[in-house]
Amino acid sequence: MTDRPVSEGREASTDPPSAPAPTPRGLSRRTFLTGAGTVAAGGVAAGGILEGRADAGPRRAGGARRVEGLVEVTLTINGKKRKAMVEPRTTLLSTLRHHLAEPLTGTKEVCDRGNCGACTVMVDGRPVYSCLQLAVRCEGHEITTVEGLGSPEAQSDVQEAFAACDGQMCGFCTPGFVVSTTACLERHPGVDRETIRRELSGNLCRCGTYPHVFEAAERARDARAKKEGGR
């Protein structure tokens, strides 16, 4: 990390320097509160929830569910329930890529802080950056990754359109673009080029594939319209 000077020679940390402040914002990323009592939990935090321990599980304190250390989460990913042992600060991105028994590596890590969209997945049908989601907050939600949209043998219409239009070069941004395009077409069935550009503006590509990505989105849109019209 280079976002803070290293005056005392220590790599800059994203953790707050002192004990947690009495607001959720001030919580350490390593201890996170989930469940119904999030607001109340702020008060609990002030009462002294501290750094996570490697072997601790979820506990209840003051009506809030406190998670710290290593906890088991059950996530619904691509329609299947999957269990993982994660820390409260583990992102959904890291969970997908590193902490499942069978890792899902289609979702890519590029910036790991919400700039590039390579880690885009759908949560309950909405596109989100999985690097900005904590896995413990995703229990009970439907998570769809690029692998859940189709397979090489049976691509989704959007995936087929990307292949046909050369909507990928190196392909590292492609999973994120495929998910964002899928979400875009769900929200805007008759989408125009301007809206496509806006809806895909949260994803970055370095090879310069954008013109072909836009064509792919329009091809998938037209194929759907034709299918609808044919009914």
Place this chain on the structure above:
Amino acid sequence: MSRQDDARAQWRARADMRVLDRDIPRVDAPLKTTGRARYTHDVRLPNMVYARLVLAAVPRAEIEELDLEEARGMPGVVLVGADKEIGESLVYLGDDSVIAHVVAETPEQAKDAARAVRFALRSKSPVVTREQALDPDAPDVTGRGNVRAGRGPRDAEKVQSLLEGSAHRVKGTYTLPIQHHVCLETHGCVVDLRDDGATVYASTQVVSGNAGDFAQMLGLEASKVRLVCEHMGGGFGSKFGPGLEGAIACRIAVELKRPVHLMLDRPQEFQMAGNRSGTHAEIEMGCDANGVLTAITGTVDRLGGMGGGSFPGLPYIYECENSSALVRSVHTALDANRAMRAPGHPQGSFVMETALDELAYLSGVGPFEIRKRNVSGEDGEIWRRHLDVVAREIGWEAHPNKTKPGEADRDGFAIGIGFGLATWRAGGFPGAECNVRISNDGSVVSSCAVQDLGTGARTYVAAIPAEELGLAVHDVQPRVGDSSLPPGVGSGGSVTTGSVAPVVKAAAYKARTAFERRLSESVGKEGLTFDWNGGRVRSSDGSLDVSFREACAMLGSTPISETANYQDGQHLTARGRLHGAQAAKVRVDTLTGRVEVLDMVAIQDTGIPLNRLAVRSQINGGMVGSLSYGLLEERVLDPELGLLLTGNLETYKIAGAREIPPMRAIVDDEDERWAVTGMAEATGVPGHSAIGNAIYNACGARLRSVPFTPDRVLQALAQRS
């Protein structure tokens, strides 16, 4: 189609091609669209550990303290090692900033352990800018002086007198920032060292060559190391060697005897994984009353950090006999520049195209015509033709500002058009081999260790034999990205296609002719010729007319296996240089300084466009890359402390969907070379120059510094004469 058994492989005529010279969806697209393509980042092996580097954030510092004990005690930590010692100096910001490495069971644990590495630095004055390096009292950052003069100036007096006698003259300072490659997949590797050898997964542009580098670092014979790069998330010139990260991963693997996953994170990538050198050019250039160049002089500083930097020299691709610019390197305490898509050319393009554009308006010749007047020879004819194409496509004819810049409308908007020319060398070099194997079950495997950076190499490794054997692309199984295959070449300078495609063609040709000899023997006749088309094989006398698979069944237990090298195929490679032209149309908001590119068009000669779809993707990529360079990208360092201020994508901006206008990528079908070459470098050369010139054409604001940020546009508007 019946053909003679030529002594050498030949590309089919355009009219006879059935697979190549068409839009071929890339064969690995379904793996990429569904997230199944496995990149180095994605490699997961049993018992694998995650390594992470610890970097200092400033150059030119001495390590006063280094304490690894706390890190060693962190949960999940397997190993912590020092890469520098107390008392040692950090010379430059880059891989020299690596102080230590940590290894843990999970990436999160490795991150925590990295944060727990304690060190204290005593820093000296940073020397991270050109001005700091040129200060007479500046410390010597390289030990060889901060300035290293290159060629020139020649005939200084003559040039000066020519300039003074010129009808029109411009004098200015033109600058370009340091740019980053920003490969979406960061640099790194996974090293799996076992008792019987090692498999290294690496994101690399040199699969065959890197296997030997890793073997050396692991203390193994080259034959014991297999390097795998099935897919890679971009290279752009930055991924040639294993790097310090590769060396450290090898040391860890040797020590732990466990598979090691070591990839840089994004801030580390910006700090130590390469860049395109910056440029500071103080130039004076003159032309006669007709806009023909008379003389050029000045000083060009290449800003390549510890490296020499790149700059192609002036007048770049234009003609001017009397050029005496001094080109020198000015060193700073930053990591050395690396090759990046057409090294030096985008810089040379900007300086030359901008200064020439200024003369175009001073002389009244206009920006379209002045380019035509200052190119020459056969190359010049091609560029003039290219200029006509892009001018037509961008709407130059109907555009009002032919020889004078326009003015803003009542709302403050102004629209302009600008041009730029592209070049690079065509062709390839020796080193690659390809094997084509045809088995009795009808399977065809085409193998070459070449890497596919996203260029589409894997697809033509299949498509070329498919064309030769009358098959569809999916009938041929391509195998690439694995050092155990016949060697490939490194992918640098757009040489891959020119070096590999001819070899694939030659191997496919050898396989077909060997197959024909076997078929002749089978039917017991000599002198037959065969037609391979639509998945069928027919003999010239009609005695054989079978499906490809049935023909393969006649091979019995001995498959066809033919290997070719560059000797067999070099006549199939294009020679000479590449040419292209680009035009951009922009809208300048003269109230805010914001520039929006409305339209962009490029034409590029490509030899035989093996895969027209992939070629258009490459041309688009060049336009997008130079648009991004022109409008957004800039490495920024804090001159007080030497900190890198653009260490992730929220501060180092690259173009996104909203910056991308309609773009047209035109393949030059009048290229008379019926031979193959790569072409990606050329497409990234002139786009930012065309955009800068379009800004002037719109409103008279001359941008002499890249990127064209709103503040610079407003400043240029205020300085209009």
